[in-house]
Amino acid sequence: MDMYSPYISLVKSIFSKAEIVLDKFHIVNLINKAFNQTKISIMNSIKDGSLKRKLKLFWKSLLKYYPELSQTPYYCHSFNRKLSSKDKVDYLLENSPELDINFNIYQNIIQSIKHNNFKRFENIVRKNLIEKDKISKKMLVALKTLKKHIKYIENMFESNSTNGLIEGLNNKIKSIKRTAFGYSNFSNFKKRILIQAGIISISA
Template sequence: MLNLQNWGVLDKEDGDEVTTISAIFLIEPRQCIQCNSEQIIKHGPKWTTYRDAPNYGKPSSIRAQLKRYKCKSCNCTFVQPVTGMHSEMRMTERCFKYIQAQSLRDTFTNIAHAVGCNEKTVRSIAHEYLHSLSDAYKPRIEGWIGIDETTLDGKLRFIVSDLKRRKPLEMLPDRETPTVSNWMWKHRNANIEVFVMDMWRGYRSIIYKVFPNAVIVVDKFHVVRMANEAVDKIRLKLSKDRVKAIGQDWKRRKSLLRMRYKNLSEHGKYNLDMWLENEPDIAIAHNLKELFYLIYEMPTREDAEALLDEWLDMIPADICKGKSDFKPLVTIFKEWRKEIMNYFDYPITNGYTEALNGVAKVMNRQGRGYSYEIVRAKLLFKNNVPILPSESGQPSQEVIDEIISKVDRCIKCGAPRMFGIATSFDDYEHCDDCFLEK
């Protein structure tokens, strides 16, 4: 029932909101914990309540009957030492570990409700645990790395992921050049083959300086999105020359322009064909967008390069003049063509890193006030908990042996008293075998 070593159950009370188990610790000390004298006498019981891990879907607590002792030699009083309980908090060690584990998966408020303790207690345990995880964290950075940024609390945070193993690697407090440069310089000896990123000049300049042999691949979705944006801007510009009703109708049907033509239903294709037949300028923009998508479907880099050159040559001058048409898309190929076309040598996207951006935002929104450090720890360690060094508070083997040596013995045979089937306080003077012989 209790499943705690060296503890015996006295009673169980199932309340509506909490389960309370009355228990007694079965190992009695034989010496004073101050002077090691064996001249100790019992000094009355003491009841102490400990929080336990949730049981059967509701909070659980242990009402422990602890024995007090008085030493005749040094005149000190003490409570019998117990195992299974946290040394600094009124809770079991497994409850403490439960809060630590859940702090990576749930909000502090929900954990406090499940355990039946104050939210501040959960926050204190979680902060200490998450900081210890951060201190012990040593990521393995190699292979194909995705980098991106996401906005948390009004600030852009730099996120790094392992695209092949699909694991988050790091979140930095900002994406400023000194911050990103320091992090990359710290890992300059890492065996990184590819960086997948968006078209941010700052990232590119740092990567080429720190990792001159790495390949940069521009995420294809950032590129093809610009083709859709160009068509949408042309639609908006042309709608201003139409009556208001036509402009509103175009707005309602803009999804027909954004979707690939091959993915439309027959009804959608019919409506789009009718629209493009009556609006030749939109038809030209839509056809350019469809042809641009075909570039990424080419089997080789050479074929893609050839189709790209053909596509650039066929863009009419009147829809390549400013920010409201295809000019931004054409311009990026003057500066980023090599990195964009590297996709055909390393066909991978930054989709996983983009997904991590959304996960981080959800964690931050659920927490309502989480610090950057807490969101970072939750993102990095939810499914990847680093191994912590042994805590100094854990008893050594010598201490464990000493505790075992002080176990009270059966008054008849001298064997350790195990209390497996004892039912009353008088039975605790015997081991199980001698108890059966009584």
């Protein structure tokens, strides 16, 4: 489940003996959003026009899991030489210490989840809430939220269940609603969802 407090309270009141397990999707989404907002804030405060343009161009690479970034070099007009995705990220981090600090927190949390290491996850959260040096307000809010729900997050690490498939389908439905010009009835809307999900064919 997600970290919406009223929802958690409701579940606890109805299912008093249930073990609450937060979903990895929501943990990753929380820290991803916090870091992305941090990146935007830092980018807007940078006076170096060249560095700011590079941050605007290569922001997606900063959100990816660092060990999975491509190391294959390609010619890049912004740098006027061949660079890999990892090289570009390294350049951005080297030229912005504040970005580097928040990036490392973001990456360490993602890594602990990928390696299913709760102790490391908890240590990252608690350590950075104590030190706070150059950590953005958005990241601090995210870390405080993670600390607040640390017990439920521990349950997540001990469980293999995930809402990823459901969340993906929910996002697909939202996308259909956004791009549609309207459906004459619910049946057509339902059919479009099933077609997009690959459950039925267009001829059905």
